[in-house]
Amino acid sequence: MAVASVVACCSLVIMALMAAAATAGSVPAVYVFGDSLADVGNNNHLLTLLKADFSHNGMDYAGGKATGRFSTDKLGLATSPPYLALSSSSNANYVNGVSFASGGAGVSNATNKNQCITLDKQIEYYSGVYSSLARSLGQAKAATHLARSIFAITIGSNDIIHYAKANNAATPSQQQQYVAALIQSLSGQLQSLYNLGARKVLFLGTGPVGCTPSLREMSSAKVCNAVGNAMAVQYNKAAEGVLSGMAAKYTDLHYALFDSSAALLRYINQPAEYGFVEAKAACCGLGDMNAKIACTPLSSYCANRSDHVFWDFYHPTEATAQKLTATAFDGSAPFIFPINVRQLSAI
Numbered sequence: 001m002a003v004a005s006v007v008a009c010c011s012l013v014i015m016a017l018m019a020a021a022a023t024a025g026s027v028p029a030v031y032v033f034g035d036s037l038a039d040v041g042n043n044n045h046l047l048t049l050l051k052a053d054f055s056h057n058g059m060d061y062a063g064g065k066a067t068g069r070f071s072t073d074k075l076g077l078a079t080s081p082p083y084l085a086l087s088s089s090s091n092a093n094y095v096n097g098v099s100f101a102s103g104g105a106g107v108s109n110a111t112n113k114n115q116c117i118t119l120d121k122q123i124e125y126y127s128g129v130y131s132s133l134a135r136s137l138g139q140a141k142a143a144t145h146l147a148r149s150i151f152a153i154t155i156g157s158n159d160i161i162h163y164a165k166a167n168n169a170a171t172p173s174q175q176q177q178y179v180a181a182l183i184q185s186l187s188g189q190l191q192s193l194y195n196l197g198a199r200k201v202l203f204l205g206t207g208p209v210g211c212t213p214s215l216r217e218m219s220s221a222k223v224c225n226a227v228g229n230a231m232a233v234q235y236n237k238a239a240e241g242v243l244s245g246m247a248a249k250y251t252d253l254h255y256a257l258f259d260s261s262a263a264l265l266r267y268i269n270q271p272a273e274y275g276f277v278e279a280k281a282a283c284c285g286l287g288d289m290n291a292k293i294a295c296t297p298l299s300s301y302c303a304n305r306s307d308h309v310f311w312d313f314y315h316p317t318e319a320t321a322q323k324l325t326a327t328a329f330d331g332s333a334p335f336i337f338p339i340n341v342r343q344l345s346a347i
Helices: 011-024 119-137 139-148 157-166 172-195 226-249 260-269 318-330 341-346
Strands: 030-034 097-099 150-154 200-204 254-258 278-282 308-310
Touching: 030 119, 119 139, 119 172, 150 172, 157 172, 157 226, 172 226, 200 226, 200 341, 226 254, 226 260, 254 318, 254 341, 260 278, 260 308, 260 318, 308 318, 318 341
Parallel strands: 030 097, 030 150, 150 200, 200 254, 278 308
Antiparallel strands: none
């Protein structure tokens, strides 16, 4: 299993959202679930190839050292710490937030099986955190604390990438069946989080995974993979349906859904308009389009990272992440809805 299996975005987006949300409103903590978009080091503690604790990742971070985040990362933003770094301590403090996210994770437990912390396992870990908070704060105060906190979730890209790579000729009906199975699982997972105190949910939908350098490289014409992109659109729409249904059922539940697919496609389809020069090839990697081999210490990387949409064969650059973050935080439909992150934070 190669590090290539991680998903199509970088941790900068959710890191910036967490930091901004925590200062914009009454948000005492951010509890994070998902994949490499939000993994701030959990996979460093696993026996897995799905890691990013090596150069050239982290080359723009303070000291130029990789931290386990899947990006170049120079923002230096405060983040919810990785759960596996805290859980070994008998005095672990979860009141300021924690990230359970794991590079390679999917909605399905079969995605990158035994290589990451599955979403179901992340929720199991959070259940223990919930109990810990109830003991330390008291049940009533813990419930109030969690209701004011943001639960950030980014999941689904790995599932779709794996399916698209293995089923490039899948019919629309087959694609829909797979997405429906994912959504059935996701619905139960979101319900579990609600049952454990989640009341403010930030859901980052999957990006246009078919346009990542790795999936483009599969095509002789280097065009976006239609199966991957179509499924991303279906998945994001269905996830919104689950969340809107829950919000209608539970009047104390509020959510913001960021349509990463629609937001990122703007930069891919019209790069010059948004300040980019290269929207197809990766900045860091090896082989055709820098998309044959992952970004490793042996890889070459582009001279100007800010003019590329993609950092490696799956993850966008910091420049891309900053633009996405601004849209999610202060934007509006069709990219972030029914409210944006600033509005969610202020509730």
